[in-house]
Amino acid sequence: MSPTTEHENFRGVFTPVTEEVTAFDLPVTGRIPAELNGRYLRNGPNPMSLDDPKLHVFLGDGMVHGVRLRDGRAEWYRNRWVRSARVAERLGEPWPGGPVHDGMDFPANTHVIEHAGRTLALVEAGPRPYELTYELDTIGPCDFGGTLPGGYVAHSKLDPRTGELHAIAYYWGWDHLQYVRIDKAGLVTRTVNIPVEGSPMVHDCALTERYVVVYDLPITFDMELAARGVGLPYSWNERHRARVGLLPREGGAADVRWFDLDPCWVFHTLNAYDDGDRVVVDAVVYPRVFGGGRLEGGLPTLDRWTIDVPAGKVTTSRLDDRAQEFPRVDERYVSLPYRYGYAVCVGDLNERFAVGGPDLNDLDDDAFGNALIKHDLRIGSKQTRNLRRDAYAGEPVFVPAEGAAAEDDGYVLAYVNNPDRGAADLMILSAQDFTGEPVAVVHLPARIPLGFHGSWAPDTR
Numbered sequence: 001m002s003p004t005t006e007h008e009n010f011r012g013v014f015t016p017v018t019e020e021v022t023a024f025d026l027p028v029t030g031r032i033p034a035e036l037n038g039r040y041l042r043n044g045p046n047p048m049s050l051d052d053p054k055l056h057v058f059l060g061d062g063m064v065h066g067v068r069l070r071d072g073r074a075e076w077y078r079n080r081w082v083r084s085a086r087v088a089e090r091l092g093e094p095w096p097g098g099p100v101h102d103g104m105d106f107p108a109n110t111h112v113i114e115h116a117g118r119t120l121a122l123v124e125a126g127p128r129p130y131e132l133t134y135e136l137d138t139i140g141p142c143d144f145g146g147t148l149p150g151g152y153v154a155h156s157k158l159d160p161r162t163g164e165l166h167a168i169a170y171y172w173g174w175d176h177l178q179y180v181r182i183d184k185a186g187l188v189t190r191t192v193n194i195p196v197e198g199s200p201m202v203h204d205c206a207l208t209e210r211y212v213v214v215y216d217l218p219i220t221f222d223m224e225l226a227a228r229g230v231g232l233p234y235s236w237n238e239r240h241r242a243r244v245g246l247l248p249r250e251g252g253a254a255d256v257r258w259f260d261l262d263p264c265w266v267f268h269t270l271n272a273y274d275d276g277d278r279v280v281v282d283a284v285v286y287p288r289v290f291g292g293g294r295l296e297g298g299l300p301t302l303d304r305w306t307i308d309v310p311a312g313k314v315t316t317s318r319l320d321d322r323a324q325e326f327p328r329v330d331e332r333y334v335s336l337p338y339r340y341g342y343a344v345c346v347g348d349l350n351e352r353f354a355v356g357g358p359d360l361n362d363l364d365d366d367a368f369g370n371a372l373i374k375h376d377l378r379i380g381s382k383q384t385r386n387l388r389r390d391a392y393a394g395e396p397v398f399v400p401a402e403g404a405a406a407e408d409d410g411y412v413l414a415y416v417n418n419p420d421r422g423a424a425d426l427m428i429l430s431a432q433d434f435t436g437e438p439v440a441v442v443h444l445p446a447r448i449p450l451g452f453h454g455s456w457a458p459d460t461r
C-alpha cells in the first residue's frame with residue numbers, strides 16, 4: 001500500500017517523495033543483459049510543497065528518476081528535482097540561471113530525453129527544457145546554443161534515419177504553433193510558425209517520412225481559469241474545430257493541409273506513417289477531456305486515423321477499446337510502417353480524478369497502471385501483462401537488443417511499484433516473451449510516484 005496524503009491530486013500512487021536518494025550497486029533478481037549500458041530515466045511531477053490544496057498534477061515540480069545499468073550491474077539509482085529558480089530557492093541553493101523564455105521558468109516535469117549528448121528534462125506550454133548532468137544534477141535552462149527562439153514542448157519525434165528531432169511547440173502568448181526541428185548536433189535548424197485560432201494545447205505530434213502531423217484539437221487557453229489562478233488554464237472548448245494538419249517536411253505554413261475531425265482529444269501518438277496517398281496516424285484518443293480544466297470526460301482508446309490526402313477526408317477505426325495510455329514503439333520505426341506497440345492500461349480516469357472521488361487505494365486491480373500491453377497491429381492482437389494490486393507501472397520503454405533484426409527483438413523497461421517493499425523496481429522484460437518471467441528486476445531503494453514519460457539513454461562514453 002502506498003503512503004497517502006490528503007491532497008486532492010497528489011495522493012495514493014501520486015504521493016510525492018520527500019528526499020533525493022543516491023544508491024549504488026542495487027540488488028537484482030535475474031540477470032541484467034550485459035548489452036544494456038546506459039540510463040533508464042523518467043520524469044514526473046513531485047511537488048516540494050503541498051501547501052496549495054488544489055495544485056494540479058500537471059504543475060508539480062519535476063523530479064527525474066534514473067537507474068544506470070552497466071556490464072550486467074545496476075550501478076546506481078538517483079532521483080533529483082529539476083532546479084528551476086523556485087525549486088532552487090526552496091532548497092536554499094543558488095539558481096544556476098540561464099536563458100528562460102518570456103519569464104516562463106518551470107521545473108520541467110513531463111519528459112526526459114537524451115539528445116546530442118544533452119540530458120533534457122522537458123515540459124510544454126512556454127518554458128524551455130532544463131539540461132541535466134549525467135548524474136541528473138541541473139545545469140540550467142537550455143536554448144540549444146541560442147538557436148531556439150521560444151519555448152519547447154514535452155514530446156518530440158526522433159527521425160531514426162536522420163537523427164533529427166521534430167516537435168510542435170505552443171504557448172498561450174502566441175497566435176501560432178511553432179514547428180521546431182533540431183539536428184543531430186543539437187541545434188535548431190528550422191522553425192515554421194503555423195497560425196491557429198484560440199491558443200490550443202498541443203501535447204504531442206506525429207511524424208511520417210513526408211509530413212509532420214499537427215493536432216489542433218478543442219482544448220484551448222482559458223482566460224477565466226487563468227485569472228482564477230487555480231488548476232490548469234486550459235479547458236475543453238466546444239467552439240474550437242477539431243482538425244489534424246499535414247505540414248510537408250520542407251514546407252511552410254501555407255503548405256499545411258488541414259482535415260476535419262469529430263471533436264476528440266489526443267495526448268499521445270503511438271506512431272504514424274505514409275501509405276501511398278494516405279497517412280496513417282495511430283494515437284490514444286479521448287472523446288473529451290478537461291471539462292472545467294480537469295482530467296475528466298471519457299476513457300481513451302487506441303484509434304487509427306487514415307487520412308486520405310487527395311480526398312481530404314479522415315477515416316477513424318478502433319485498434320483497441322481497452323482504456324490505455326503512454327503508448328510507445330520501437331523508436332527505430334518512428335515515422336515508418338511498424339508492427340508492435342506498448343502501452344499501460346488505465347482505469348476510470350473520471351473516477352480517479354474527480355473532485356471528491358474515491359481514495360485511489362480503494363480502486364480495483366484494473367486501475368491505472370496495473371497492466372502493460374503489447375500490441376501486434378499486423379494481426380490485430382495484444383498480450384496483456386497483469387500486475388499485482390498496488391504494483392502500478394509507469395510508461396513501458398522499448399530498448400532494442402544489440403544488433404536486433406526483428407522489430408520486437410529487445411527489452412521493455414518500466415518502473416513498477418513493489419507493494420511488499422513499499423519501493424519501486426525497474427522491471428526488464430523480454431519484448432518477445434512479454435508475459436513470461438522478467439529478464440531482470442532491479443530493486444530500487446525508494447518509491448517512485450506515478451509520473452509521466454521517460455527514455456532509455458544509451459551510454460556513449
Ligand SMILES: [Fe+2]
Nearest residue numbers: 154267268453
Ligand atoms: Fe505526455
